[in-house]
Amino acid sequence: MPVTVVVGTQWGDEGKAKIIDLLAGEHSHVVRYQGGHNAGHTVVVGDERYALQLVPSGVLYDHVTPVIGNGVVVDMPTLFGEIDTLEARGISCKRLRVSTLAHLIFPWHQRQDAISEAMRGDSKLGTTLKGIGPAYADKVRRIGVRAGEVRDRERFRTMVKERAVQENSVFASLGAELLDVDAVVAQSDALATRLLPYLDDTVNLLHAALTDDAAILLEGAQATFLDIDHGTYPYVTSSNPTAGGACAGSGLGPRDITRVVGIAKAYTTRVGSGPFPTEVHGELGDRIVDIGHEFGTVTGRRRRPGWLDLVMLRHAVRVNSLSDIALTKLDVLDEFDTIRVCVGYRLNGQVLQVFPDDAEVLARVECVYEDIAGWKQSLRHCRTESQLPAQVQRLLTLVESQTGVPVSVVGVGPERDDVVVRRVAS
Ligand code: GDP
Ligand code: IMO
Ligand code: MG
Numbered sequence: 001m002p003v004t005v006v007v008g009t010q011w012g013d014e015g016k017a018k019i020i021d022l023l024a025g026e027h028s029h030v031v032r033y034q035g036g037h038n039a040g041h042t043v044v045v046g047d048e049r050y051a052l053q054l055v056p057s058g059v060l061y062d063h064v065t066p067v068i069g070n071g072v073v074v075d076m077p078t079l080f081g082e083i084d085t086l087e088a089r090g091i092s093c094k095r096l097r098v099s100t101l102a103h104l105i106f107p108w109h110q111r112q113d114a115i116s117e118a119m120r121g122d123s124k125l126g127t128t129l130k131g132i133g134p135a136y137a138d139k140v141r142r143i144g145v146r147a148g149e150v151r152d153r154e155r156f157r158t159m160v161k162e163r164a165v166q167e168n169s170v171f172a173s174l175g176a177e178l179l180d181v182d183a184v185v186a187q188s189d190a191l192a193t194r195l196l197p198y199l200d201d202t203v204n205l206l207h208a209a210l211t212d213d214a215a216i217l218l219e220g221a222q223a224t225f226l227d228i229d230h231g232t233y234p235y236v237t238s239s240n241p242t243a244g245g246a247c248a249g250s251g252l253g254p255r256d257i258t259r260v261v262g263i264a265k266a267y268t269t270r271v272g273s274g275p276f277p278t279e280v281h282g283e284l285g286d287r288i289v290d291i292g293h294e295f296g297t298v299t300g301r302r303r304r305p306g307w308l309d310l311v312m313l314r315h316a317v318r319v320n321s322l323s324d325i326a327l328t329k330l331d332v333l334d335e336f337d338t339i340r341v342c343v344g345y346r347l348n349g350q351v352l353q354v355f356p357d358d359a360e361v362l363a364r365v366e367c368v369y370e371d372i373a374g375w376k377q378s379l380r381h382c383r384t385e386s387q388l389p390a391q392v393q394r395l396l397t398l399v400e401s402q403t404g405v406p407v408s409v410v411g412v413g414p415e416r417d418d419v420v421v422r423r424v425a426s
Contacts (some may be wrong), residue, residue, distance in 0.1 A: 002027070002215045004259045005246045008223025009316035011270040013294075013303060014263040015328035015411055019043030020057040020219050021410070022263070027217040029065045030058025031208055033249030034239035035221030036073040036105060036135065038128040040297025044414045048089070051297050056080045056219050059091060065209075066093070067202050069218075071099035071239065071249020075133040076191035098195065100148030106160065107184055108167035109134040115176055123339075125235055126272025128299055136238035147199060157377035158336040159189045161260060203251030210256065218246040218257075226314040232359040235274025243320040261408070262322040264313055265358060266330045266339075266395070269294050269303035275363035278306035278342045292332040307340040307369070311404040315355035317403050327399060328411030330392060331418075336374040339395065343402055344368035370398060379412040386424050396422075 004023060008014045021043045032039075037053040043060060044050075050060065054074065058064035068074060083093040109131030116133070117124045127133060138144040145163065149156045164181045171178050206216060219220050225231045230242055239245060243260045267288055270276050282287065285305045288294065294303035298379040316322065326417060333339050345352040345365035356362050374387040382388050388396075388410065396407045410420040 001210055001212050002209070002258045003252060003256045004216070004261060005218040005220065005243045005257055005320075006261050006263060007220040007243050007246070007312055007316075008226075008241060008319050009262040009264045009320070009322070009325070010223050010268050010276075010309075011225050011276075012223045013040070013269055013271070013296075014223065014265045015326075016220060016263045017043050017052065017057040017139075018308045018328065018411065018414070018416070019059060019261065019263055019326045019409060020217060021045075021416060023217055024058035024061050024064050026213040028063065029067055029068045029206065029214055029216045029221055030056040030215060031067040031206065031250050032056045032072050032219050032221065033069045033246045034071040034241055035237065036130060036132050036260065037075045037078040038130045038132045038237060038298060039221035042297055042414075043416070045416050050086070050089075050091075053298060055082050055083060055086065055093065055096065057088060058217065058219070059093060059096070062092070065095045065097060066309045067206065068096070068098045068102055069250040070099040071203055071245060072099070072102045073132060073139070074098065074102050075105040075130065076188070076195060079253075080191065080194050095199040097202055097205060098147055098198040100146065100151075100199050101203070102147045103135055103139045103144040104147055105131045105135045106145070106163065106188065106317070108164060108171075108179060109138070111171065111176070112167070113178070115174060124273065130298075147195060150195050152198070153189065154258050156192055157185055157189055158257065161185050176377070191313075197290065206250060206252055216252070218250055218252070220246065224319055225312060227319075230319050232362060235272065235359060249263070256348050259323045260320050262313075262316055262320055262325045262405070263328060264308070264316075265323055265328050266333055267292070267308055268306040268312075271296050271301050271303050275359050276304060276306055277311075277345065277362060277365050277367050278309045278340075279304055280306050288332065291335075292329060307342055307367075308397065308399075309342040309367070310353075311342060311345050311355055313399070313403050316343060317405050319394040322405050324406050324408035325399065325403065326409035326411065327396070328406050330395075330410055331412045333374065335376065337376075339372045339374055340369045341372060341395070342367040343370050343398075370382050372398070380418065381411050382410075382420055383417075385420055388420060
């Protein structure tokens with residue numbers, strides 16, 4: 001039975017949620033496998049726009065069971081805020097399942113995130129300040145509190161209290177404001193009551209579903225170049241958005257996966273700090289940002305714009321075993337005279353064969369571009385391949401020839417139906 005992974009191939013915000021929503025129609029489960037409420041996933045259906053942070057993007061379909069997998073870090077206030085907002089808009093979240101193995105985010109994590117960023121000064125990472133890194137750090141240090149702990153409330157309260165007291169001693173040594181331990185325990189305890197009915201052994205739930213011929217979609221947040229291992233370290237997030245992380249973060253095995261769809265924007269954006277070879281500054285960059293509405297869903301920050309980078313995409317193909325690529329937001333480039341595509345890097349006059357394994361080196365590469373004439377017409381109405389102008393076809397051919405992977409979906413607008421489905425790899 002199909003198990004599809006959807007993964008970002010750049011630095012996030014590629015339009016993953018829209019493609020997940022498109023694919024969810026033919027899947028029974030949509031599973032978030034990593035990250036937390038640092039993600040901002042937008043789905044547009046008619047006049048309705050849904051901005052999701054923790055709830056999987058398949059929630060809009062009645063037939064889909066949305067699952068928050070064991071690899072996610074869960075901020076309970078955000079989760080319940082999101083559920084309340086969705087339910088107020090007529091979207092039921094009753095089917096939502098949350099892994100007992102997922103780790104919880106607490107107020108000290110957010111405070112640690114802010115302190116750590118402040119201590120870095122000018123070299124700050126530009127995190128979302130949601131406490132994601134500190135929560136994953138606690139997981140790896142084996143001092144995290146997992147969602148399943150709320151099943152024994154007394155034990156849960158004790159754990160939260162102990163952790164809050166420990167973190168307060170660190171805050172005290174830094175001269176930082178202290179947490180109100182009793183308030184944190186009381187608030188966490190109240191949230192735990194709400195979490196209980198959603199909890200599940202999602203690993204066994206997903207395997208049982210597979211046995212029953214379910215079709216499962218694994219929803220990546222962030223992206224390949226924000227991956228803690230494969231991204232532009234240290235300017236990365238603290239989880240593994242790459243396809244390998246989909247197994248660790250859901251409990252499905254590598255041989256269960258049948259398709260890996262990489263989502264790439266027809267240009268590139270990045271929020272926060274870090275090297276960005278194809279970055280475009282000045283008026284041209286502002287134009288991309290304005291037309292593409294490139295402002296963060298979660299933090300409202302302006303996204304840094306740049307051209308499509310096929311060196312990155314080739315690397316993403318390797319790291320994720322991509323079966324096919326969904327190329328999104330082509331319509332944003334409708335009015336550009338020339339569309340630039342980076343096809344290689346040069347360093348000190350030498351062509352680099354592969355994506356460099358060092359962010360410092362990446363910051364110094366020179367891009368080799370291929371220029372494609374703009375199509376100078378609206379793509380919004382296009383629904384079939386034959387309606388795509390020749391210049392778009394040229395761009396798609398360039399992407400396919402440089403990456404060795406077919407472009408299966410082309411995004412021509414923000415709405416659910418604004419796509420051209422070219423071919424679907426099996
Ligand atoms: P994600 O984090 O990868 O799910 O992406 P975001 O939701 O953060 O950002 C993508 C933005 O682009 C959202 O506002 C989407 O509604 C929008 N979008 C997605 N695909 C397309 C497309 O093909 N064309 C246009 N114009 N907008 C798109
Ligand atoms: P979606 O799923 C874009 C970036 C932050 C920062 C770095 C580390 O919507 O694509 P973190 O708070 O995770 O420790 O921040 O990662 N970042 C994202 N950028 N889209 C996202 O998610 C992101 N999630 C984190 O801006 O540079
Ligand atoms: Mg986003």
